[in-house]
Amino acid sequence: MGQGPVVVVGHSLGGITAYQLAARHPELVVGLVVEDVGAVMRRPEVEHPVLDVRGWPARAPSRAALAAAIEARGVPDSTYFLRSAHRSADGWRMLFDWSDMTAVQEHGVGDWWADWLGSGCPALVLHGARSTLLPGSLADEMVARRPRTRLVRFPEAGHWVHDDAPEAVAGAIADFLGDLAAP
Incomplete structure (x- = not known):
């Protein structure tokens, strides 16, 4: 599209895709917003990395x-x-x-530390404290291991942080974007 670099926002598997894009094509990504997904999506770090919905009513x-x-x-x-x-x-x-x-x-299950750590652009991790997919300890480790990364926790939110706390998420992203734009 001829635009870029851009801030990439991804939720869940989209978050993994976002930080994989930044690791593989850093020239395209100026910042990351990763919502409620870890650098590891497997047991034992994540109790239920896949919600098996096969056979659910269609x-x-x-x-x-x-x-x-x-x-x-x-x-x-x-x-x-x-x-x-x-x-x-x-x-x-x-x-x-x-x-x-x-x-x-199932394709999102794995150890993605190399991808998470593979770029140096600023990053924002949005964590739903009631999430079953991103344990608080893993969110803390992601921030500790990757420079220029900040964490915002949403105490009353689950995995769909943007649904559970839409105004707070919008505010956190706006603050992050404002910091990126500042000289």
């Missing part, structure tokens, strides 16, 4: 029925998943395949 006669079927799988709030639901001629359906979603998550 269709239901109503949106409420689809929500109930998803929540019956142990998800306390189906709102996140229902953003990818669509009304069809025979009710409501998901716009993706659950098996594909599990496969994508």
Whole structure:
């Protein structure tokens, strides 16, 4: 596109992709915002690095029925998943395949320290203190091991920090961008 370098923002697997881009193409990335993902996505560091959603309901006669079927799988709030639901001629359906979603998550499992440490641009780590995917100790280690990295914790947020604390996330990113722009 002829633009750049840019600040790259990524959540979860998108965060891994963001810091991998910075490590492999540092000329393209002036800053990183990594939301709730670690430099290691495997056991024992992360208790459940993959939410196995294979076989989850793909269709239901109503949106409420689809929500109930998803929540019956142990998800306390189906709102996140229902953003990818669509009304069809025979009710409501998901716009993706659950098996594909599990496969994508499985590709994020691994030790990514070399990629996390592979660039020197400023970075911001956004950590949901109630997250099951980024333990606080791992977030601390990421900041300790990578210069020019800051950590912002959101005590009441889970993995979807941007949903749980949208204004606070926007403020943290704005502060980070402001510091990047400062001479």
